[in-house]
Amino acid sequence: MKEIFIEDSWTRRIAVKEDGILTECHFEEKDKGILPGNLILGVVKNTVVSLSSVFIDIGDVKNGYMFVQDKARLKDFRDGQGILVEVLKEKSGGKGAKVTDKVSIAGKYIVLSIGKGIAYSQKIDPETLLQRHGNLKTVDGYRVLYREASLDASTEDILEEIEELKSAFDDALRKAENGIGPRKIYGDESVLGRVIRDNFSDLNLIYVDSLETQDRLKREFSLPSLLHRDPQGLFDFYGIEKEILKLLNPRVSMAGGGNLVIESTEAMHVIDVNSAKKQGKGSREDSSLELNLAAAEEAIRQIRLRNLYGIIAVDFVDMKEDESRKELLDKVMLELKKDHSKATAYPLTELGIMQIARRGRGLPVKSHISEKCPCCGRDQLLSLDYTLWLIRNELKRELKSADVRDFHIGLNERFRTRIESDIKGFIGSIDSGDRRIYLTFSGTHEHFILEPLIFGTQIRDKEKYLINP
Numbered sequence: 363m364k365e366i367f368i369e370d371s372w373t374r375r376i377a378v379k380e381d382g383i384l385t386e387c388h389f390e391e392k393d394k395g396i397l398p399g400n401l402i403l404g405v406v407k408n409t410v411v412s413l414s415s416v417f418i419d420i421g422d423v424k425n426g427y428m429f430v431q432d433k434a435r436l437k438d439f440r441d442g443q444g445i446l447v448e449v450l451k452e453k454s455g456g457k458g459a460k461v462t463d464k465v466s467i468a469g470k471y472i473v474l475s476i477g478k479g480i481a482y483s484q485k486i487d488p489e490t491l492l493q494r495h496g497n498l499k500t501v502d503g504y505r506v507l508y509r510e511a512s513l514d515a516s517t518e519d520i521l522e523e524i525e526e527l528k529s530a531f532d533d534a535l536r537k538a539e540n541g542i543g544p545r546k547i548y549g550d551e552s553v554l555g556r557v558i559r560d561n562f563s564d565l566n567l568i569y570v571d572s573l574e575t576q577d578r579l580k581r582e583f584s585l586p587s588l589l590h591r592d593p594q595g596l597f598d599f600y601g602i603e604k605e606i607l608k609l610l611n612p613r614v615s616m617a618g619g620g621n622l623v624i625e626s627t628e629a630m631h632v633i634d635v636n637s638a639k640k641q642g643k644g645s646r647e648d649s650s651l652e653l654n655l656a657a658a659e660e661a662i663r664q665i666r667l668r669n670l671y672g673i674i675a676v677d678f679v680d681m682k683e684d685e686s687r688k689e690l691l692d693k694v695m696l697e698l699k700k701d702h703s704k705a706t707a708y709p710l711t712e713l714g715i716m717q718i719a720r721r722g723r724g725l726p727v728k729s730h731i732s733e734k735c736p737c738c739g740r741d742q743l744l745s746l747d748y749t750l751w752l753i754r755n756e757l758k759r760e761l762k763s764a765d766v767r768d769f770h771i772g773l774n775e776r777f778r779t780r781i782e783s784d785i786k787g788f789i790g791s792i793d794s795g796d797r798r799i800y801l802t803f804s805g806t807h808e809h810f811i812l813e814p815l816i817f818g819t820q821i822r823d824k825e826k827y828l829i830n831p
């Protein structure tokens with residue numbers, strides 16, 4: 363069973379559960395400009411042969427970059443030249459957006475790209491598709507890739523989408539030929555739209571917390587949804603918030619014993635598999651294989667959930683037998699098939715390390731909920747926006763159990779300047795209504811504390827900290 367949860371809070375958040383287990387979490391900033399899937403008429407700024415890259419003005423603060431595998435092609439790009447590109451990955455850190463000149467437009471059932479012929483998603487059996495839809499339509503000048511959702515769609519819906527995408531693509535090519543860049547010429551594709559399309563074929567239930575989102579799902583995708591009306595946040599109500607908070611912890615415990623330790627650097631991500639005190643049955647080789655197979659499943663879930671991409675090195679427990687090593691690689695590849703981002707795994711090295719290469723889409727989840735520690739510079743402290751949302755949720759939970767009028771909130775000292783400069787904004791962010799809030803700051807609070815003040819002595823002790831008399 364697959365469920366999608368869409369919460370519109372300080373930002374839009376989208377979670378996916380498969381059989382009750384959280385597997386994906388996406389964030390969508392409300393003022394986002396350039397997104398993956400957009401077609402941009404860009405302008406070549408310069409080429410860097412040593413990096414095999416072309417840097418392109420796409421109308422963003424940072425130039426986009428395009429990796430060119432064949433260095434001989436670099437001479438085809440001239441400074442000031444107009445070029446039609448598709449955004450593959452949004453900007454992150456100091457890097458601009460990653461783009462490609464092999465452009466495509468994706469729908470629910472097909473992906474249209476410049477070329478010819480027909481192709482199929484790896485999850486589709488071509489014979490089954492042919493049995494259901496007969497001879498598949500080709501499109502002059504374009505390559506049609508049939509997605510998994512096309513198996514359950516009607517032939518009429520597929521043909522209608524092909525015509526819609528062809529018309530949009532033709533229009534984009536005309537604008538690119540006659541226009542002046544940089545400017546966006548196709549695509550307001552949101553993260554929400556991408557997640558819905560990725561999961562369209564096996565989606566069972568959608569939960570939303572706004573009428574606007576509910577109406578959009580019905581209008582654009584003909585999908586029903588359940589409206590969450592409880593004042594407690596949607597993610598908090600369904601236990602998703604607790605799962606997200608766990609992502610700040612590098613250590614992940616596995617149900618059957620053992621754990622993973624996940625560390626990230628600018629160059630790569632490393633996942634270390636530890637046996638802890640887990641004791642398997644049979645020989646040491648069998649025990650190691652049993653642990654590694656369980657670790658492979660959890661590691662791929664964490665990669666998807668945390669949205670890790672690039673080079674990921676997984677240090678498995680040592681195994682000697684070739685058969686065991688092959689079984690582990692097969693297991694990893696099987697789990698990667700569930701991933702909507704392109705990813706592949708390579709055989710174990712002699713040291714028991716498996717390399718996974720995964721294409722990025724969006725930013726890692728951690729970057730949306732944390733901010734850099736002023737001491738070590740690493741993303742490991744909760745951001746102010748996310749902290750205020752957590753306070754709001756806890757406040758709503760407290761008010762469901764008792765009608766308390768006074769609350770003390772304790773926050774880390776690092777937030778003081780930002781909050782004291784906008785007390786009204788702070789009150790609005792936590793949605794405290796007419797409750798009286800007593801605010802203190804301390805270097806000992808890692809995140810925050812919230813406590814109801816029930817007795818008169820408690821209120822008198824905190825009276826000087828009242829911020830909304």
